[in-house]
Amino acid sequence: MLITRIISALVLAPLVLLAIWFGGYWFAAMVVIAAGLMGWEWARMCNAGQLGWPGLLVIAVVVFATAGFALFHSLPVFLFLLGGSLAAGSAALYRFKGRGTLLFVFFGTLYIGLACMAFLWLRSVPEQGLEVVIWLLAVVWATDIGAYFAGRGIGGPRLAPKISPNKTWAGLIGGALAAGLVGALAAGFLGREAMLLVVGGMVLAVVAQGGDLLESWCKRHFGVKDSSHIIPGHGGILDRVDGLLAVFPVAFVYFWVVGAHF
Template sequence: MVRLDPVNGFVALLLILLIVWGTDIGGFFAGRGIGGPKLWPRVSPKKTWAGAIGGLMASLALAAGFSAFGFGKTGPVLLLGAVLSIASQLGDLFESAVKRRFGVKDSSHVIPGHGGLLDRLDGFVAAIVLAAIFGVLRGGADGVGRSLMVW
């Protein structure tokens, strides 16, 4: 639905991908570099609060850069970046909780060493679903990309 908007769909999808990837990468490096208290050790023992905040900060930096290139107003794009970053992290934690609940280490063997295909998509699925719901509520089913990017 996000991609269907012929003018803003690709831009909105690119922003969502950048936010999710930035959250993952920023969270990884901040968590490894800073460490500190665990976020939810029973579900995801390696995730730290520093990683969660680092992921959020990385996504905000990417959203600000995205806006600086003329793709959306800074305030709404930063807000969207923050909300989707948090959704991405919650999607990742939810997928980890489901795997722990059923005693599964990896969701598949499609991408060895990365916990499976779902571990690569969990944050994106959560973020894209939230973005699509917001876009539909704000601009209708035919203008999801526009409602995310045009304020």
Template structure:
């Protein structure tokens, strides 16, 4: 019998629930950022605990030795701890547009990569790790992030060439964070880092790029402080 003789049922789309949960996430995060203070601290603490829980869940599956597990867990404490501590620092001790700019760069990267990847397709970056990521998507993400940070810079402190260049660079970091988490999931043999967010998976699935960008930005700020350029 010809396998093509009977039409296959189309998988049910989860676009609606993904959109709804995405809107809820954005509203909760925006509210916490706007209120700041103890509300934002509690929000960040909850996110930190959730990320560490999902990181540990992945580690317990991807590493077999006790020493390996402990090293991975310690690395997660540093990686996620630096990111979330810097998040609080930016909200409480820096201009709020800097924090919004970092979050906006990650969103712009995801958006640009999605639409450019869908429109142009082409060669995959690392199909064994993340089959859907293409070089055209990466370029689209870099272009969108550069455009976003350039526009934000124009309306905040005045446009400078380093702003779009920084946006493009952070887009690469965000994509690297995405690949890193995908690699962890591949090693652990799981599809998502968790099931907390309907249609999206876990917290780490949504924040992998942001965590990487926050860590990279924290290191950049530290470097500029040490060299006296900030």
């Protein structure tokens, strides 16, 4: 299992980083494809592993919304996502079985679409989009690593035992400290204000772990362990980017409010 995870990471990570580095259509295509796959995973999770025509609607909404935003960056694309999410949720209420399908499908479709649109916007920030995205990725990856080692090494009280029994408060703190360290290193490397990147990294570490817990709660609600098995040894795309899905919209709001100043 460990070998499979390592091989998958060695194959996928360079492709993702190259697409981010070059930006443009390569990057947009990667995000659109990821959006469609995450929509597929979410729809199947909400319908006992079956897709169904409401699931096809979920995929269509997130794909067209993400592609439309990549091309136009306009408010009508957001309105399309909002309306499409509501339509997908209504269709799921009619066809899918299970509790709260309308809200889960509506929220999941909107959540995935907004995160992908935020990712595209952040990468497109003039002169600093690449730096912003790489920093965000580094913060989330450091959070995961710090939380894992602090949680395993220190243990202690559980963070949310009914949602994710393996997560601890020590892991949360360790992840935040690791993210803060990444912020300090990034400030020195990029010549930016250290306090902003350190504090910002620690805040986003908490947001990332909140996103992780959110997906864990949804999976527990539907009784599934992994969102899919599309990535050998890792599960689904949603399982790997749950923290980023929460971080990207928060980062977008910040950079949009301050005028994309990093």
